[in-house]
Amino acid sequence: MNVKLGKYNQLTVVKEVDFGVYLDGDDDGEILLPTRYVPEGCKPGDVLNVFIYLDNEERLIATTLQPLVQVGEFACLEVAWINEFGAFLDWGLMKDLFVPFREQKMKMQKGRKYIVHAHVDEDSYRIMGSAKVERYLSKDMPQYEPGEEVNILIWQKTDLGFKAIVENKFSGLLYQNEIFQPLETGMQLKAYVKQVRQEDGKIDLVLQKLGAKKVDDFSDVLLQHIKDNDGFTSLNDKSAAEDIYDTFGVSKKTFKKAVGDLYKKHLIVLEEGGIRLA
Numbered sequence: 001m002n003v004k005l006g007k008y009n010q011l012t013v014v015k016e017v018d019f020g021v022y023l024d025g026d027d028d029g030e031i032l033l034p035t036r037y038v039p040e041g042c043k044p045g046d047v048l049n050v051f052i053y054l055d056n057e058e059r060l061i062a063t064t065l066q067p068l069v070q071v072g073e074f075a076c077l078e079v080a081w082i083n084e085f086g087a088f089l090d091w092g093l094m095k096d097l098f099v100p101f102r103e104q105k106m107k108m109q110k111g112r113k114y115i116v117h118a119h120v121d122e123d124s125y126r127i128m129g130s131a132k133v134e135r136y137l138s139k140d141m142p143q144y145e146p147g148e149e150v151n152i153l154i155w156q157k158t159d160l161g162f163k164a165i166v167e168n169k170f171s172g173l174l175y176q177n178e179i180f181q182p183l184e185t186g187m188q189l190k191a192y193v194k195q196v197r198q199e200d201g202k203i204d205l206v207l208q209k210l211g212a213k214k215v216d217d218f219s220d221v222l223l224q225h226i227k228d229n230d231g232f233t234s235l236n237d238k239s240a241a242e243d244i245y246d247t248f249g250v251s252k253k254t255f256k257k258a259v260g261d262l263y264k265k266h267l268i269v270l271e272e273g274g275i276r277l278a
Contacts, residue, residue, distance in 0.1 A: 002026040003052050003060065005120055006071030006127045011062065013046045023050065023062055033062040053127055056095060068092045069118045071127060074136070074153055074165050076186030078113045089116065089129055103130035113186055115155050115165070138169045141201045144193040152205065154187040164191070164205060172203035180241070180251040181207065208254060218250055219258040223267060231277035236270065 003009055003025045011023035014030060021038050022030040033050060042048070050062035051070075068091045069075035077089040080096050087108040088096035099108065099116060108114060108131070116129035117136040130136065133155065144150065152164040152172060161176040162183050174183070174191070194204040209217060225248070226233050235244060237259060241252040248255065259275065262268045269276045 003028045003031065004071075005052055005054070005060070005125075006118060007052065008049055008070070009052050009062075010047055010049055013042060013044050013048060015044055023048065025060060028060060031060045031062050033064070037062070037064040039064065051093075053093060053095065058126070063093060065093055069097075069116075069129075071118050071120055073168050074115060074117050074133065074155075076113050076115050076153070077129070079108050079110050082108065082110055089114070091118075091129075097129045098126065099129040099131065103128065103132060105131045115153070115185060133165070134171075137165070137171050139201070141198075142166070142170045142196050142203055144196055144203065146193055146195055147209065148193045150191055150193060150203075150205075152189050152191045154183055154185055154189070156185055157183075166191075166203050166205070170201070170203055172205045174205050174207065178206050178251075180245050181249065208250060218248070218254055219261045221248065222255070222258045223262055226268065226275060226277050232274055234274040236274050 003011075011025065011031065013021050014024045015022050020032050020034040021042060023033055025031040031052065033048070039048070048062075048064070050064055051067055052060055052062055055061040068077060075091070077091055077097065079087045080090045081088050086098055086100040087104065088098055091097040097116075097118065101107070114131050115133055116131050117133055118127060118129055119136065120126070121128045150166050152166050153168075155163040155165050160173060161179060162174045164172040164174060166172040172191070189207065191205045191207055192209055194206050196203050235247060235255075237256050239252075244250065244252050244255045259268070259270075263270060267278050269278050
């Protein structure tokens, strides 16, 4: 097959009809792009970036809508409806994403959201979702360096913290004692690699930059905050960690290191009621 099912494809318009345009699918034949998705001024010979999936009659069809997930990716999707065969999740297209009961870890409920992986079923040649996430995570050893920035999808809460899917490929973990902001399943965030565990290839993650660079960056933020507030902030090293996080989005430990950094540089003066610009 030349057309990539469940992904974006660059296809050429070959002819116009009353109900849309047909695109050149090469060995897969002509593929309909319905009128509602045809860009204004589109004509034969134009190349369009379209997402290819199957319509209700299992025929290839194109859309310019942007789905919430492509084949080979993970996403947090809401169950739109359920029947005797499984659950159907809203992924932003006219036809919902099917998750058969065999691909559910627990029976899905309408209106709830679940982390799923989209794939093409080998037997039925349908795009399906699976909540059995572990099966689709890479078994390769991640090649990340400590401090490297990665994109993560929050997967599930555990006794240790939160599991996360790293770059749509690997398993990672954010430890509870290193989390200083509210997290919930489905959130997409930037994170930093703390270490790659050699024994199992799992990635330990943090949400703040590691080491001196993190402190340097926040030192600049704190100094600017003090300047913007007439040279004074009532926050200091005795302030509650929650107040510091609500204001700056960093841990109290990072805040205290930045205060120490600015104090050593003689840029601030520490007072009983807060911190003043020197």
